[in-house]
Amino acid sequence: MSNLIHISKATVRHLDKVVFEGLDFTWLEGQHWAVVGNSGAELTAFLETLLGRSMVTAGSINRPFSNAYRNQMADEGKVNSFRDLIAVVSQQYTFRNKSNLQNFYYQQRFNSMESEEAATVEDFLESIEVKVTGDWSLKRVLQLMRLEELRDKSLIKLSNGETRRLAIAKALMQNPSLLLMDQPLTGLDVQTREDFGGILEEITASGIHLLMTSNPGEIPPCITNVGVLGKKKMAKVFPSSENSKLEFDNEKVNTFEEANLIKLLLPYPLPEYDSIIRLKDVHVRYGDKVILHNVNWEVESGERWSLKGQNGAGKSTLLSLILGENPQAYANEIFLFDRKRGTGESIWDIKKRIGFVAPELGRFFPANQTCLKVVLSGLFDTMGLFKKVSSEQEKLALQWLQYFGLEDTSDKLLSKVSLENQRFILLARALIKKPDLLVLDEASQGMDMMQRRIFKETVNRICELTPVTLIYVSHYVEDIPEVVDREFGL
Structure with missing residues (x-):
């Protein structure tokens, strides 16, 4: 040969x-x-x-x-x-x-x-x-x-x-x-x-x-x-x-320093809403293609859900309705945070209450965005940082990077750091504003087995410490945190 x-x-x-x-x-x-x-x-x-x-x-x-x-x-x-x-x-x-x-x-x-x-x-x-x-x-x-x-x-x-x-x-x-x-x-x-x-x-x-x-x-x-x-x-x-x-490491993973997580998260605001999400007979189509048909789902404050479905089943579309990004929300009966869509709320009223992580997010940040700016952008719900921040806000973003052991990436462009580090940076971006709802869509994608376990344990601990509502999407059963006790399938 x-x-x-x-x-x-x-x-x-x-x-x-x-x-x-x-x-x-x-x-x-x-x-x-x-x-x-x-x-x-x-x-x-x-x-x-x-x-x-x-x-x-x-x-x-x-x-x-x-x-x-x-x-x-x-x-x-x-x-x-x-x-x-x-x-x-x-x-x-x-x-x-x-x-x-x-x-x-x-x-x-x-x-x-x-x-x-x-x-x-x-x-x-x-x-x-x-x-x-x-x-x-x-x-x-x-x-x-x-x-x-x-x-x-x-x-x-x-x-x-x-x-x-x-x-x-x-x-x-x-x-x-x-x-x-x-x-x-x-x-x-x-x-x-x-x-x-x-x-x-x-x-x-x-x-x-x-x-x-x-x-x-x-x-x-x-x-x-x-x-x-x-x-x-x-x-x-x-x-x-x-x-x-091949040897598999089944020992308990060492996660990040919990004392630092407590300092960053607590006190965490108590939710002001009974219902986070309520969908009634939701129907979405593009041309002749029906994406969602008569979907009914209610998520109450503090619940932890797994969202499941095959590729192309409509999970991304469903999440877009929840995240306030899909204009077809106005043609459906959708309540977010106890308020019906289309009754005067802005997209920013919705986004400020939601932390979101998905693998494709990293592709949409402008090329000049450093990792520190990406984390800070979570305070303003924008795909990149476009305004001056206070010294307290910058310090907070640095503390999140330090918690994940990524302080050396603060001045690096997001596109220049490894995929697994990008995932933790996006998680910091989602958490920096202490959201009422945390949506993690294949959020540990691109990580190796050990890093996926660390990510999972980190999410477990966040949910144990706070009243945050969670929607977790993954095609891997082993990646779903133990705190998740409800399942919705498409």
Whole structure:
């Protein structure tokens, strides 16, 4: 078997710090890898190293898989790169409007006229620049990723899981030799996760070599080899048939310092409302597509709920009604905080009472927003900080960053910190105003197993200390905090 990629004794810098020292790794033809580890940031940095987006300051990395292609392109006088043969499915993706001038704003998906500024699924896939021809046509990609019924849907109306499937479809359209996937099961519902093994089987059967980062318990059957990152190197490699070598840490996790959490949260204001949410026969449709039909749900003050449903079931739309972002709320009988929508309240009257965390939020902050500004923006319910704050407010935001051990990120751009740190920063943004309602929508997405447990325990403790009402959305049962004792399904 010939080498595809070979890394030898490499020292690697990524995001201004050394992430690997003495890194060795060999990817041979015919191998499909799952790479696991205790740090989600380290796993992502490993993929960035394979892509040449990190700085190798010692040792070497060679990519012989691309030699024949690059020689051919050079002979034809064409500009080329080994990256022409690699497709990536990351956990961060943004869509721009048809004029390619600006990112969308978060609420735009719910405004039918403005959402037309986004391309459809089919438009998007047809616009992908394909440098290498192959077997993966638009028809085949749509069929494999279950996107046929979504081909005319606006990109910004896609659910989180649908967007993840689209990202995989985009990668396949490039007909790559190597496919790199960063936690590809993230954001997918139970059924799609169960089907995912078959999807990967078809991908690898087409001749594509696969490497994915993964949680230890989610390694699909097509994987032939497993690598374990630890102590800034590839600590262990073995055939996937020996998965028993993976060790699971079931010990109680050490969460953040509770005394500091108490100082930040207490005293917590007592709720002024009996009913936080009351929906009666709620019906939402876009054109001929019915999203929600006769939905009835009541959430009383202090209750802790789990909201469940498959990708595309309408969870995002339901939350948009609750968060005050969907104009169809005015055509329905919806009460928020004991007040019917459309009786004179503003969107800001609603937002000031709600703390919200979702993975896609990070994509909508302006590029110049530091992590400190992001936390401070929670005081004003804006996607970014656009006004001068007091010294007391800035001190409070810094204390939240310090509580999560992220004080060193205060001056860094949100886009430049790791995904797991982004999640805690967004949680700080949600909590800084001590909301009456906390909505966590796949809020620990992008974290590794240990970090997900820490996040879960943190939410448990917040609910034990305060009267906050909670709505928790997750496709992973193990991520739902123990304080959650009610369930609503779509």
